[in-house]
Amino acid sequence: MTEKLDRYDQMILDILQKQGRISNQELAEAINLSPSPTLRRVKQMEENGLIDGYVALLNARKLGLTLMAFIGISMDKHTPERFSGLEEKLASYPEVLECHLITGQTADYLLKVIVKDMDAYQQFLLQKLTRIEGVTGVHTSFVMKSPIKSTALPLI
Numbered sequence: 001m002t003e004k005l006d007r008y009d010q011m012i013l014d015i016l017q018k019q020g021r022i023s024n025q026e027l028a029e030a031i032n033l034s035p036s037p038t039l040r041r042v043k044q045m046e047e048n049g050l051i052d053g054y055v056a057l058l059n060a061r062k063l064g065l066t067l068m069a070f071i072g073i074s075m076d077k078h079t080p081e082r083f084s085g086l087e088e089k090l091a092s093y094p095e096v097l098e099c100h101l102i103t104g105q106t107a108d109y110l111l112k113v114i115v116k117d118m119d120a121y122q123q124f125l126l127q128k129l130t131r132i133e134g135v136t137g138v139h140t141s142f143v144m145k146s147p148i149k150s151t152a153l154p155l156i
Helices: 007-018 022-030 035-047 082-091 118-127
Strands: 067-077 096-101 109-115 135-140
Touching: 007 022, 007 035, 022 035, 035 067, 067 118, 082 096, 082 109, 109 118, 118 135
Parallel strands: none
Antiparallel strands: 067 109, 067 135, 096 109
């Protein structure tokens, strides 16, 4: 079910997506509402699951993670058991940033992965990915540049 959001809720969500550490006082001032109702609105959106949580966005390059790739994975069987086995295994790998079951491609899954370098990628590929039961194909595209990066959802 889609939540009905008024303009204050939309403004709150928009600001929180971009400035997750903003104080309630600053948030209230930014949307021109007093702090108490602003806090109530935020708490309600948290309780309703509109706000899943809060995170710190880290600088991958400064942490030595310089190679990002999108990996298409093909499976031998399209069964719930095979898919859940793969998903469970992938969830245990910190290199996997995102995992999507997709359609319209030769791959069944699309992963977004980040590693230190090509050697780390090769180890991830050979020691982890290709050893998962049911994986029959892996196709990798390496990211050269990311001119647009955002975690903010459109609230239109």
